[in-house]
Amino acid sequence: MTGISVAGIQKRFGAYQALTSVSLEVRDSEFTVLLGPSGCGKSTLLRIIAGLEYADGGTIDIGQRRVNDLPPRLRRIAMVFQNYAVFPHMTIYDNVAFGLRTRKTPEAEVRTRVMRMAELMDIGAQLSKYSAQLSGGQRQRVAVARALVVEPEVLLMDEPLSNLDALLRLQMRAELKSLLQEFNTTTIYVTHDQVEAMSLADRIAVMNGGHIEQYGSPMQIYSRPATRFVGGFIGNPPMNFLLDDHHSYSRQVGLERPGKAHSLGIRPEDIQVYREMATQCWPVKVGVVECLGPMQQFTAELDHQMLRVTADPDLALHSGETLYLRPDPAKVCWYDGEGRMLPV
Amino acid sequence: MGLFRVQARAFEPTYPLLQGAEIAVGWYRLDGRVAVKPNPWLPYLLLGPAGIFVLVFFVYPFLQVFFLAFQDSAGQWSLENFRVMVDDFNFAPSLINTLMLCFAVVPVQICLALVMAMMISRVDRGRDTLLYIWTIPLGISDLAAGIIWLSILEQSGFFNSLLGYAGLIDQPLNWLNYQNPVALFFAVVVAEIWRATAIVLVILVAGVGLIPKEYNEAAEVFGAGTWRRFFTITLPLLRPSLQSALILRTLLAFEVFAVVLILGGIDLPVLMGESFKWQFEYRDAGVAATYAVVILGISIAFTLLFLWALRVPEEAQG
Structure with a gap:
């Protein structure tokens, strides 16, 4: 049983507050993704859990063990680095065997385990080569093999796919997912790619400005963003936010709104589009129309506020015409003046 | 001002100033005007002074030392010095x-x-x-x-x-x-x-x-x-x-x-x-x-x- 428990972690770099009291619980064999824009502190948090960086305050427990003051090598972790960090002066075999040899594994066992891992990761033909002779995707596989071969209690991954080209990234993502399901290792995975996060994670921690904005399942994060930041960061295009401090727009479409509500959040695909004037609708002027194949997106102007709407590809849309929109009441989220979600 | 090199594509509409230009291949300034075409000998020219310095103050004395060591006082090849x-x-x-x-x-x-x-x-x-x-x-x-x-x-x-x-x-x-x-x-x-x-x-x-x-x-x-x-x-x-x-x-x-x-x-x-x-x-x-x-x-x-x-x-x- 190896859960990870992080509580009240703080970190400063000089005058810059990188992390402000971050707490995070990762259950045994859970796959948690730290997601956020660059500079949000996600990599710093991962490096603190790995022990490559020391926190100014707070505690870290890995499987009931307080690891705050332990060096990385005693934390029973493995890590995959963004630029792979495959040692250039060692063969791939020696790279994969590195973690086993430092743990004084008998050479015969090293051999069997490296071979098994190489077969699993499809790098068997590369074992006698060097890092410089490998492609980016192969180096990535070596880095993952090196991490998994030691059968770590915890696997930490720092943007492992971000250096691959788009197609390879897609393929590695799928492979990584089935591989990690098989291994059942507790994993923390850092990325700034929301699609990667949604597709891989059991739970996502969305970070911003050195703290966690929301921690929950991908669907929770997507459909009930806890803050305006989360709604605006996740989804392509992101959630629409309509300033509704006078209750006029919500009344127009017959929505009950909480007392302190400041703005209304609605996903582009949760808006019904009507060509004819209908009751309880927002009349909008169509702006830019983009056809994306399985759907089309358009911008709609509602009293100088912009909405992005997803519509059926068969609907004939023309820039400048007037349409009528109705948000799905079950999908609407409400946010207060500070951008926090309000309970309905 | 940066330079760009045009290789036989002077008639491309991208560079309107070059349309119909007679010099098709060469170096141009970013605004499309012809820049001074770098002389292929320029690198050697710039390396020249350093090269001469090395020749005069290192290679020449070195050869001199070599001759001194392997020749006797009469100027004949000899291992007498050794x-x-x-x-x-x-x-x-x-x-x-x-x-x-x-x-x-x-x-x-x-x-x-x-x-x-x-x-x-x-x-x-x-x-x-x-x-x-x-x-x-x-x-x-x-x-x-x-x-x-x-x-x-x-x-x-x-x-x-x-x-x-x-x-x-x-x-x-x-x-x-x-x-x-x-x-x-x-x-x-x-x-x-x-x-x-x-x-x-x-x-x-x-x-x-x-x-x-x-x-x-x-x-x-x-x-x-x-x-x-x-x-x-x-x-x-x-x-x-x-x-x-x-x-x-x-x-x-x-x-x-x-x-x-x-x-x-x-x-x-x-x-x-x-x-x-x-x-x-x-x-x-x-x-x-x-x-x-x-x-x-x-x-x-x-x-x-x-x-x-x-x-x-x-x-x-x-």
């Missing part, structure tokens, strides 16, 4: 002394510089200050360095005073003469280490800075302690820098001269000192040049040795 050199009673000691000095000094300097470079790489605040202080000896000429160590080690020097105060000796000892060859040898070794470790340090500090820190972090995560990281990651990745430092330092060690001259005078003959003596005391430029050729030969041999021993296979270069 015979005179080898028959001289100072040749064998000077060769042995030079090699022994090199073997005593260089390994210590490399180890010391490695330790210092690793220490510096761990320092965050004041790193540059520390580096500047450690490299001060670089700015001192070897003659001055010799004089500094003479003032420490001579009979009325600081070292004897110190031993006297400490009650370890009753009267000043003479460390720097032929009666005490081991002490003299070590005096030169210490002075050389003090004087010339900094150049190795500078090369190694630069080399350590070139190693991406992820490699050490990965090794740390995968269970390697400090020593293991040093021997399996840092040291192998430092090989190119070690190679440069070793070659440079070894060559300089074969040319050791001023420090030995000041501290040992004629009591510790070395190759360079002999060359000097034959040139300016015995007035025999031929034998002096022969010594220079011997130094050159040893230098080339050791350079090749280090190039081979510390080579990094192409596929293992990161």
Whole structure:
């Protein structure tokens, strides 16, 4: 049983507050993704859990063990680095065997385990080569093999796919997912790619400005963003936010709104589009129309506020015409003046 | 103003100013106007002065030395100079002394510089200050360095005073003469280490800075302690820098001269000192040049040795 428990972690770099009291619980064999824009502190948090960086305050427990003051090598972790960090002066075999040899594994066992891992990761033909002779995707596989071969209690991954080209990234993502399901290792995975996060994670921690904005399942994060930041960061295009401090727009479409509500959040695909004037609708002027194949997106102007709407590809849309929109009441989220979600 | 090169595509509408232009291939300024086409000879022209400098001040004297060594006074090809050199009673000691000095000094300097470079790489605040202080000896000429160590080690020097105060000796000892060859040898070794470790340090500090820190972090995560990281990651990745430092330092060690001259005078003959003596005391430029050729030969041999021993296979270069 190896859960990870992080509580009240703080970190400063000089005058810059990188992390402000971050707490995070990762259950045994859970796959948690730290997601956020660059500079949000996600990599710093991962490096603190790995022990490559020391926190100014707070505690870290890995499987009931307080690891705050332990060096990385005693934390029973493995890590995959963004630029792979495959040692250039060692063969791939020696790279994969590195973690086993430092743990004084008998050479015969090293051999069997490296071979098994190489077969699993499809790098068997590369074992006698060097890092410089490998492609980016192969180096990535070596880095993952090196991490998994030691059968770590915890696997930490720092943007492992971000250096691959788009197609390879897609393929590695799928492979990584089935591989990690098989291994059942507790994993923390850092990325700034929301699609990667949604597709891989059991739970996502969305970070911003050195703290966690929301921690929950991908669907929770997507459909009930806890803050305006989360709604605006996740989804392509992101959630629409309509300033509704006078209750006029919500009344127009017959929505009950909480007392302190400041703005209304609605996903582009949760808006019904009507060509004819209908009751309880927002009349909008169509702006830019983009056809994306399985759907089309358009911008709609509602009293100088912009909405992005997803519509059926068969609907004939023309820039400048007037349409009528109705948000799905079950999908609407409400946010207060500070951008926090309000309970309905 | 940046330049762009147009290769037979002058009629592309992208560059309207070029439409119909007669010069299709060449260098253009970003606004489309024709720039001065770089002369293909320009690089050679710019390298010219440096090349001439090397030819006049290095290659020409080198050839001269070569002719001097391999020709007799009548201008005939001959190994007479070599015979005179080898028959001289100072040749064998000077060769042995030079090699022994090199073997005593260089390994210590490399180890010391490695330790210092690793220490510096761990320092965050004041790193540059520390580096500047450690490299001060670089700015001192070897003659001055010799004089500094003479003032420490001579009979009325600081070292004897110190031993006297400490009650370890009753009267000043003479460390720097032929009666005490081991002490003299070590005096030169210490002075050389003090004087010339900094150049190795500078090369190694630069080399350590070139190693991406992820490699050490990965090794740390995968269970390697400090020593293991040093021997399996840092040291192998430092090989190119070690190679440069070793070659440079070894060559300089074969040319050791001023420090030995000041501290040992004629009591510790070395190759360079002999060359000097034959040139300016015995007035025999031929034998002096022969010594220079011997130094050159040893230098080339050791350079090749280090190039081979510390080579990094192409596929293992990161």
